Amino acid sequence: MEQEVQENRLLNDIEGLSQSNAVPTTIIQPSRGLLSLKLGELWQYRELLYFLTWRDVKIRYKQAVLGFLWAFIQPFLKMVVFSVVFGGLAKIDSEGFPYPIFLYAGLLPWQFFADAVNRSGQSIVAEANLITKVYFPRLIMPVASVGAALVDFAISFGILIAMMFYYQIIPGVSILMVLPLVSLTILCVLGVGVFVSALNTAYRDFRYALPFLVQIWMYVTPVIYPVTIIPENWRWLMALNPMSGIVDGYRSAILGKPFDWPHLGISLGITTIMFLTGLAYFRKTERYFADIV
Amino acid sequence: MSNIAIRVENLGKRYRMGQYVGSGAQYKTLRESLTNAVSAPLRRLRRNSQSEIRHPKSSSFLWALKDISFEVRHGEVLGIIGRNGAGKSTLLKILTRITEPSEGRAVLSGRVNSLLEVGTGFHPELTGRENVRLSGAILGMTGKEIDRKFDEIVDFSGVEEYIDTPVKRYSSGMRVRLGFAVAAHLEPEILLIDEVLAVGDAEFQKKCLGKMGDVASEGRTVLLVSHNMASIVNICQRAILLDNGNMVTDGQAAEVVQHYLATARSAGGEVVWPDPAQAPGNDIVRLHAVRILQDGIDGSTAGVDISKEVLIQIEYWNLQEGAHLYPAIWLDDQMGTPVLSSSNATSVSLTEDPWYGHAHPLGLFQSLCRIPGNFLNEGRYTVAAILGKLPSETFVLEREIISFDVHDTGEMRKEYYGGWRGVVRPRLAWNTKRIGSVVRGIKDEN
Numbered sequence: 185m186e187q188e189v190q191e192n193r194l195l196n197d198i199e200g201l202s203q204s205n206a207v208p209t210t211i212i213q214p215s216r217g218l219l220s221l222k223l224g225e226l227w228q229y230r231e232l233l234y235f236l237t238w239r240d241v242k243i244r245y246k247q248a249v250l251g252f253l254w255a256f257i258q259p260f261l262k263m264v265v266f267s268v269v270f271g272g273l274a275k276i277d278s279e280g281f282p283y284p285i286f287l288y289a290g291l292l293p294w295q296f297f298a299d300a301v302n303r304s305g306q307s308i309v310a311e312a313n314l315i316t317k318v319y320f321p322r323l324i325m326p327v328a329s330v331g332a333a334l335v336d337f338a339i340s341f342g343i344l345i346a347m348m349f350y351y352q353i354i355p356g357v358s359i360l361m362v363l364p365l366v367s368l369t370i371l372c373v374l375g376v377g378v379f380v381s382a383l384n385t386a387y388r389d390f391r392y393a394l395p396f397l398v399q400i401w402m403y404v405t406p407v408i409y410p411v412t413i414i415p416e417n418w419r420w421l422m423a424l425n426p427m428s429g430i431v432d433g434y435r436s437a438i439l440g441k442p443f444d445w446p447h448l449g450i451s452l453g454i455t456t457i458m459f460l461t462g463l464a465y466f467r468k469t470e471r472y473f474a475d476i477v
Numbered sequence: 478m479s480n481i482a483i484r485v486e487n488l489g490k491r492y493r494m495g496q497y498v499g500s501g502a503q504y505k506t507l508r509e510s511l512t513n514a515v516s517a518p519l520r521r522l523r524r525n526s527q528s529e530i531r532h533p534k535s536s537s538f539l540w541a542l543k544d545i546s547f548e549v550r551h552g553e554v555l556g557i558i559g560r561n562g563a564g565k566s567t568l569l570k571i572l573t574r575i576t577e578p579s580e581g582r583a584v585l586s587g588r589v590n591s592l593l594e595v596g597t598g599f600h601p602e603l604t605g606r607e608n609v610r611l612s613g614a615i616l617g618m619t620g621k622e623i624d625r626k627f628d629e630i631v632d633f634s635g636v637e638e639y640i641d642t643p644v645k646r647y648s649s650g651m652r653v654r655l656g657f658a659v660a661a662h663l664e665p666e667i668l669l670i671d672e673v674l675a676v677g678d679a680e681f682q683k684k685c686l687g688k689m690g691d692v693a694s695e696g697r698t699v700l701l702v703s704h705n706m707a708s709i710v711n712i713c714q715r716a717i718l719l720d721n722g723n724m725v726t727d728g729q730a731a732e733v734v735q736h737y738l739a740t741a742r743s744a745g746g747e748v749v750w751p752d753p754a755q756a757p758g759n760d761i762v763r764l765h766a767v768r769i770l771q772d773g774i775d776g777s778t779a780g781v782d783i784s785k786e787v788l789i790q791i792e793y794w795n796l797q798e799g800a801h802l803y804p805a806i807w808l809d810d811q812m813g814t815p816v817l818s819s820s821n822a823t824s825v826s827l828t829e830d831p832w833y834g835h836a837h838p839l840g841l842f843q844s845l846c847r848i849p850g851n852f853l854n855e856g857r858y859t860v861a862a863i864l865g866k867l868p869s870e871t872f873v874l875e876r877e878i879i880s881f882d883v884h885d886t887g888e889m890r891k892e893y894y895g896g897w898r899g900v901v902r903p904r905l906a907w908n909t910k911r912i913g914s915v916v917r918g919i920k921d922e923n
């Protein structure tokens with residue numbers, strides 16, 4: 185095993201050198217035991233990652249009459265509908281903030297999560313033709329899907345800014361926390377998305393379960409309701425869902441309510457575990473993708 | 478830098494049974510796995526794809542490739558031949574890193590590019606320009622490289638006028654030309670190619686062959702998998718023959734091709750899949766049998782009389798109520814040169830097929846194609862069976878599914894005994910007339 189890892193490292197070194205004048209050497213052999221995460225290889229293929237992300241973004245709105253406007257319309261309509269149903273009719277508590285902005289601050293990361301997980305989950309299966317015809321690090325596929333979803337995520341921030349003006353919410357220093365929170369969200373999305381893409385390839389009927397699972401996930405995440413609605417002694421259970429800490433964190437950053445640091449800390453820990461697990465599962469299954477896809 | 482570009486050592490690849498056979502049923506369903514997990518609690522902990530493939534029971538898997546070893550020198554052009562399922566594509570997929578070997582290793586030194594299809598990564602919604610960039614990146618070109626070669630690629634493809642039009646509006650010919658133009662501008666030291674020559678029209682094939690010849694003469698190392706024996710003999714110096722996952726011969730291309738022709742193709746005049754689940758096809762149509770028949774011979778035959786009609790019978794199950802199915806065949810000669818292709822389409826068929834263009838109820842269907850007597854030449858022909866759904870979806874394309882020998886009964890041997898040049902040998906009408914007297918002067922001077 186030791187030797188295997190070393191060899192992999194050596195291989196990475198050799199591939200790294202190919203950028204200069206050394207002869208690039210490819211060694212093909214069955215991989216056993218613990219794999220290196222081969223992130224160096226991913227870096228080498230960064231241009232392809234960029235092209236595939238660009239393609240996903242381009243194709244998404246290519247045939248739509250309203251084109252990129254959809255990236256605004258979708259989250260906006262969702263916000264309006266949810267505000268009417270949950271804020272207006274059900275009168276769900278919003279911790280003293282106007283319900284629409286309270287909702288949108290949570291909907292923002294959630295929409296990105298749901299969208300990116302759905303898209304990256306399908307990515308390997310949808311590109312079966314490519315997977316069986318040419319080699320590139322398979323990880324690029326789900327990562328590119330997340331990248332494309334990130335573009336929509338960025339656009340939906342525009343609505344947030346408009347809403348903050350409308351509700352005259354002046355951001356405090358806490359708004360700076362949005363940046364680390366976005367990184368944490370991306371890490372979480374990558375972990376889940378990469379895991380699901382591999383699972384979906386190995387077990388094809390998983391795709392029927394996926395939208396349903398994402399839906400349930402939303403209801404166990406404090407998107408339409410505040411964390412405070414959950415009884416104190418059950419909060420620990422909620423913290424196991426990393427998205428709950430993340431969503432709550434966005435609210436604190438945007439609306440200026442105090443951060444729940446322990447909750448956020450647990451989210452960070454679980455997100456890291458999920459990311460590493462997802463990546464490891466992907467690495468373990470990817471060598472059979474071309475055979476089973 | 479050593480002289481060896483590709484070194485393959487004891488390479489092998491096994492598949493789980495049921496994973497390799499047919500298309501469709503390769504991935505597991507959750508239900509299957511769950512049922513299994515419940516019914517076999519002891520195995521439950523080990524039940525994931527890895528442990529299963531790593532410690533399979535010996536009876537439950539199939540070696541698609543076994544103990545393959547060879548070396549290719551820099552600048553050498555190696556052909557890989559063998560019948561369907563011999564392991565050619567598996568070998569290529571391992572060398573291109575698309576799939577992992579189960580054992581052994583291969584070392585490739587030099588920049589590697591592979592070409593398993595024309596237009597890899599093309600997306601119909603994107604324009605020609607966008608697709609050139611995308612496909613180039615997927616095939617391993619850097620952005621700078623693509624920029625530098627972009628004009629050249631477009632020039633080579635001959636679709637300049639439409640370069641900003643979405644590829645979905647291209648004709649299939651244009652798409653292939655653009656795809657090949659990208660591929661032709663790769664600059665690999667090692668090129669791995671699978672059958673790309675089999676697509677496109679004759680002119681395009683010629684262009685591909687020319688380009689391949691160039692690549693070879695530029696000192697690149699090429700590995701070519703092909704069914705076309707003529708191109709193997711023309712392009713490759715050396716060839717290896719695979720059969721059933723094993724390497725049979727390694728030697729001079731022409732000799733290996735001869736060996737293959739003499740031995741590899743079995744003959745029986747009939748292939749039958751008794752179990753629909755194992756037959757080639759999908760949820761809509763599955764092949765049941767292909768037979769070669771001839772009047773005056775009981776049952777199927779692998780040898781036919783040159784002067785009589787050859788009947789190709791295809792049987793298939795229609796599994797989708799109301800599908801508009803069509804059968805078709807390709808006929809190749811023993812060098813892999815396409816001889817003809819035909820289907821039961823009304824515009825193609827000599828007599829109208831009552832089922833063509835009609836909704837098929839569920840059931841077993843039998844189509845018969847008649848190739849006239851005194852039309853094919855002597856020698857061996859292979860049949861590809863094709864089944865599809867109108868307008869143009871192909872579900873089954875089984876190459877070399879069956880072969881037959883055409884024997885000369887001596888009818889045309891009364892005047893001439895040598896081999897007849899040509900892929901076909903129809904009897905054509907000849908008539909000679911005397912149309913004048915000897916020109917004055919020629920006869921006199923002699």
